[in-house]
Amino acid sequence: MNEDVARPRQPSMADVARVAGVSAQTVSRALRGSAHVNPDTGRRVLAAVEQVGYRFNSAARALSSGRSLTVGLVLLASGGYYSRSAVTAGVESAADDAGYAVSIATIASLDARRMERALARLADQGVDGLVIAVPLISVTRKMEDITRDIPTVTLDGSRTAGARVIGIDQREAGRIATQHLLDLGHRQIWHLSGPDEWLEARQRREGWQECLALAGIEAPPALEGDWSPGSGYRQGQIIAMIPEVTAVFVACDEMAFGLIRALRERGRAVPEDVSVVSVDDIALASYCTPPLTAVRQDFFGHGAAAVRLLLQDGVTVEPSAVEATLSVRASTAPPRPR
Amino acid sequence: MNEDVARPRQPSMADVARVAGVSAQTVSRALRGSAHVNPDTGRRVLAAVEQVGYRFNSAARALSSGRSLTVGLVLLASGGYYSRSAVTAGVESAADDAGYAVSIATIASLDARRMERALARLADQGVDGLVIAVPLISVTRKMEDITRDIPTVTLDGSRTAGARVIGIDQREAGRIATQHLLDLGHRQIWHLSGPDEWLEARQRREGWQECLALAGIEAPPALEGDWSPGSGYRQGQIIAMIPEVTAVFVACDEMAFGLIRALRERGRAVPEDVSVVSVDDIALASYCTPPLTAVRQDFFGHGAAAVRLLLQDGVTVEPSAVEATLSVRASTAPPRPR
DNA sequence: GGAGGGTATGTTATCGATGACATGACGACA
DNA sequence: TGTCGTCATGTCATCGATAACATACCCTCC
Numbered sequence: 001m002n003e004d005v006a007r008p009r010q011p012s013m014a015d016v017a018r019v020a021g022v023s024a025q026t027v028s029r030a031l032r033g034s035a036h037v038n039p040d041t042g043r044r045v046l047a048a049v050e051q052v053g054y055r056f057n058s059a060a061r062a063l064s065s066g067r068s069l070t071v072g073l074v075l076l077a078s079g080g081y082y083s084r085s086a087v088t089a090g091v092e093s094a095a096d097d098a099g100y101a102v103s104i105a106t107i108a109s110l111d112a113r114r115m116e117r118a119l120a121r122l123a124d125q126g127v128d129g130l131v132i133a134v135p136l137i138s139v140t141r142k143m144e145d146i147t148r149d150i151p152t153v154t155l156d157g158s159r160t161a162g163a164r165v166i167g168i169d170q171r172e173a174g175r176i177a178t179q180h181l182l183d184l185g186h187r188q189i190w191h192l193s194g195p196d197e198w199l200e201a202r203q204r205r206e207g208w209q210e211c212l213a214l215a216g217i218e219a220p221p222a223l224e225g226d227w228s229p230g231s232g233y234r235q236g237q238i239i240a241m242i243p244e245v246t247a248v249f250v251a252c253d254e255m256a257f258g259l260i261r262a263l264r265e266r267g268r269a270v271p272e273d274v275s276v277v278s279v280d281d282i283a284l285a286s287y288c289t290p291p292l293t294a295v296r297q298d299f300f301g302h303g304a305a306a307v308r309l310l311l312q313d314g315v316t317v318e319p320s321a322v323e324a325t326l327s328v329r330a331s332t333a334p335p336r337p338r
Numbered sequence: 339m340n341e342d343v344a345r346p347r348q349p350s351m352a353d354v355a356r357v358a359g360v361s362a363q364t365v366s367r368a369l370r371g372s373a374h375v376n377p378d379t380g381r382r383v384l385a386a387v388e389q390v391g392y393r394f395n396s397a398a399r400a401l402s403s404g405r406s407l408t409v410g411l412v413l414l415a416s417g418g419y420y421s422r423s424a425v426t427a428g429v430e431s432a433a434d435d436a437g438y439a440v441s442i443a444t445i446a447s448l449d450a451r452r453m454e455r456a457l458a459r460l461a462d463q464g465v466d467g468l469v470i471a472v473p474l475i476s477v478t479r480k481m482e483d484i485t486r487d488i489p490t491v492t493l494d495g496s497r498t499a500g501a502r503v504i505g506i507d508q509r510e511a512g513r514i515a516t517q518h519l520l521d522l523g524h525r526q527i528w529h530l531s532g533p534d535e536w537l538e539a540r541q542r543r544e545g546w547q548e549c550l551a552l553a554g555i556e557a558p559p560a561l562e563g564d565w566s567p568g569s570g571y572r573q574g575q576i577i578a579m580i581p582e583v584t585a586v587f588v589a590c591d592e593m594a595f596g597l598i599r600a601l602r603e604r605g606r607a608v609p610e611d612v613s614v615v616s617v618d619d620i621a622l623a624s625y626c627t628p629p630l631t632a633v634r635q636d637f638f639g640h641g642a643a644a645v646r647l648l649l650q651d652g653v654t655v656e657p658s659a660v661e662a663t664l665s666v667r668a669s670t671a672p673p674r675p676r
Numbered sequence: 677g678g679a680g681g682g683t684a685t686g687t688t689a690t691c692g693a694t695g696a697c698a699t700g701a702c703g704a705c706a
Numbered sequence: 707t708g709t710c711g712t713c714a715t716g717t718c719a720t721c722g723a724t725a726a727c728a729t730a731c732c733c734t735c736c
Contacts, residue, residue: 024693036714038713038714055461057691064695088426092443092444093415103408103440120393229621230625257622257626283567287570351723376683379684400691
């Protein structure tokens, strides 16, 4: 009766079809650029879309096509702010380029229940793929049954059934950092690692150990932090009390900030008394005092590459293609001659 | 015929219903804890859910109920890493608590087309609400027609039709920082602001100006950065050349890092020659050299509060309830007596 | 004891897009 | 000229959950 009464409903394909004088199916075909649509018809459809202000309904599309055009991103609440943020940006950028949306789930470390819930939520949403940036060893296992059905790319190391992996070789990062210190003439090279649960923490530590072993040096015991600057500070207080230490390889920039602060407060100058090299090379690394020597990780690039790998299904891409490079700055120097 | 042939389909409510010996509708009611379900039936349904491994299909739910149980988060690619990451975590945490998923869209500053696309993507996804953390003045306008249909909460200042706003009073942040410097005895207090387009940059600058005016001091011209440490460094090189300056109020921590580095390189000690106070108080602020005096912003709390405000529809919550506090550290001191 | 009301459950239509299949028009080729 | 293939388009069933309506049962109260 009253055709023009306010109806808050969004226009649907049927509305477009009515205006364009075609069937809804033709609208669908035209909009997806499918074959077998007369160019004229296509233009009419596009005009009608414009006219009625049509927006496609992704729920309906997901339901009928079985694909949600969404990728899930799983992050860990702990760990560096910088890396999380950059990885997220990279994932989102690549996903956007491919017309995909990104749905995030952050999990609190170690809490298996929350983790399962987060993954389950993404699974419920029907994400077409998962990017997992949670390289916790304990976590990887538990994810397997959920991720089995969903194409998955894992960032930085952990290995899930059927998942593909992308990331820099963390062992290599450890080696590069350690070798730099060896080249400067250091022999007492300590290590402040990330939590042992993290695969990348282990791998960096292994790189450090291997490199020392190759140089015929026995590795001192590794100290362990939790990636936070505060933990770097606490471990730095310990290291400051060991006079032999002339160099420290720190597993991430944020801990390095804390460690350097502790060393300075205890009267040990960086780099004069102790050289510090770390991993990540965040934006602030160039601007602290002293500017930090660090192995660079391209988080944004990793995130983007992970999505490309994920969506490019079938196509084989060589994983872990990103290289680690060293940014040499002022926090490292030859040891003081004695 | 062959009932047990592999079918990769996820079990649906109908499958659950069959096993439980009830109708699909009853399953739906039982799962949503709806009234009028016999406790016994409820238990049977739950058991059947367990048995067949049922997971609800959010696309179908969204289609039929019109609600997607998803909130959209709009971020800006530029701006601090720390804040983005913390806001995201806060949003996601509160959303998760309420059973909502989070879909993100990052927009590149100033590019109206990308921005519209990002918002359109979220709208297409049928998000039930939007949290907008993009306080660009130029951007706010353009968002209005898209956000009109969707409940929206804006973080930090910008004001959209029908949107609610949450965040600390940025003017107040500027005042607190400036007053701290005045209290220490400074009179030549300069300001390095964020991009003029950002509402919060303007407001912090206005707070600084007002505070100086109240003290009977004419504000010097404000310098402008882009939030990055690099821009802080460049502007710091300029400030280092102006001997009168004894204090700088910097609009964010990351720029402060750059600025301090430039000052030190030019032989101006912090805080002996120049005091520096900034806004944000990121985790690294306590660990740089010197530790940074900063006005704290609780980004995580903001993000979480925004979501709560968004989902609590109908209920009136007083917006902008979060207070700014000053963390006094070693980057500020009384001016050198002359 | 029949009307009225609440509870537990089933049936049917619907959301919006798409896949599968059907149809009509046109041209090519034997 | 009749058959066949291709193109352009339409029709119908379907995805899975839910809203709206319908039904069957039991209880209470006048």
